[in-house]
Amino acid sequence: MTDTMHQVPIPTSISDAARQALDVPAGPAATYPTLDDTNGWLQQAEQVNAYIHARFADYPLPVVASETEINGVHTYILRSNEVADDDRSPIYLDIHGGALIFGSGEACKVMNSVAALTNGMITWGVDYRMPPLHPFPAALDDCLAVYRALLEVRDPADIFVGGGSAGGNLAAALLIRAKQEGLPMPAALVLLSPEVDLTESGDTFETLKEVSRPTLSTLKEVNLLYANGRDLADPLLSPLFADVSGFPPTFLQSGTRDLFLSNTVRMHRKLRVAGVKADLHVFEAMPHGGFGGLAPEDLELNAELRQFLDQHRSIRTEDHRH
Numbered sequence: 001m002t003d004t005m006h007q008v009p010i011p012t013s014i015s016d017a018a019r020q021a022l023d024v025p026a027g028p029a030a031t032y033p034t035l036d037d038t039n040g041w042l043q044q045a046e047q048v049n050a051y052i053h054a055r056f057a058d059y060p061l062p063v064v065a066s067e068t069e070i071n072g073v074h075t076y077i078l079r080s081n082e083v084a085d086d087d088r089s090p091i092y093l094d095i096h097g098g099a100l101i102f103g104s105g106e107a108c109k110v111m112n113s114v115a116a117l118t119n120g121m122i123t124w125g126v127d128y129r130m131p132p133l134h135p136f137p138a139a140l141d142d143c144l145a146v147y148r149a150l151l152e153v154r155d156p157a158d159i160f161v162g163g164g165s166a167g168g169n170l171a172a173a174l175l176i177r178a179k180q181e182g183l184p185m186p187a188a189l190v191l192l193s194p195e196v197d198l199t200e201s202g203d204t205f206e207t208l209k210e211v212s213r214p215t216l217s218t219l220k221e222v223n224l225l226y227a228n229g230r231d232l233a234d235p236l237l238s239p240l241f242a243d244v245s246g247f248p249p250t251f252l253q254s255g256t257r258d259l260f261l262s263n264t265v266r267m268h269r270k271l272r273v274a275g276v277k278a279d280l281h282v283f284e285a286m287p288h289g290g291f292g293g294l295a296p297e298d299l300e301l302n303a304e305l306r307q308f309l310d311q312h313r314s315i316r317t318e319d320h321r322h
Helices: 016-022 038-055 106-119 138-153 166-180 220-227 261-273 296-321
Strands: 063-070 073-080 091-095 122-126 159-164 188-192 250-257 278-287
Touching: 016 278, 016 296, 038 106, 063 106, 063 138, 073 106, 073 138, 091 106, 091 138, 091 166, 106 122, 106 159, 106 296, 122 138, 138 159, 138 166, 159 166, 159 296, 166 188, 188 296, 250 261, 250 296, 261 278, 278 296
Parallel strands: 091 122, 091 159, 159 188, 188 250, 250 278
Antiparallel strands: 063 073, 073 122
């Protein structure tokens, strides 16, 4: 074996494809510019966005895609061939990940395309503004603007909201803002390894900080850049600390090698204590972002997510009939 994951053995309890995904050099921890180095942050974002786009270049993403402005926000509209292009199809509002600073433009489009292939709905992907030029609350404002527009064209029962990692932060914060402004909740919420605690106070930020590399390490510098002087424990920055009563049924996912495992399990408990129906899926040895998308475990996660979405879509459909 190579020097992988800081010498942590790769378990035999996972698929061969998952083992191969873990069998990569650990590499150094990520480094970031100083908070006042705007050009440095912009250059790093450009490099990471190019990497994200290139990563998917060899994967078939058979979706019909277009782009538009929705309430002034650049947004991608995507659907797979199985989804009807009509006003009766439910819409999934997908909020991309990327540490709250990466994933704009074409990188956003490819991540939204992956979501569209899984959810079986028309997908609206929000290409939200990000630091260093647009810190908090710009990204959340953009997500709320698109959600408002979505409520004008769909019944809340036909709207689903989801995001992974940083997108999970914004998806949860969006519903908090919606509650504050008296907007209805969507049919369901999806939080995939969500970055819901920017203070990084959970147990696995220590216990898994070596194991989780190279897929993820602390994002404290990035979180400070995003917050722009605001308290990181503010519920709109760290939705884990918000009042989540009244949230819709929620799907949460993480893995035992995911730095954000504590984020996910704590959010699950928070939702359950608040009386929200919440399903938690934790996968053996899965790092942040999964095993690359093609391992049996990745496909199992996609199937579980699709089953969750279909279940809540059919329940809502039945409700409409009676």
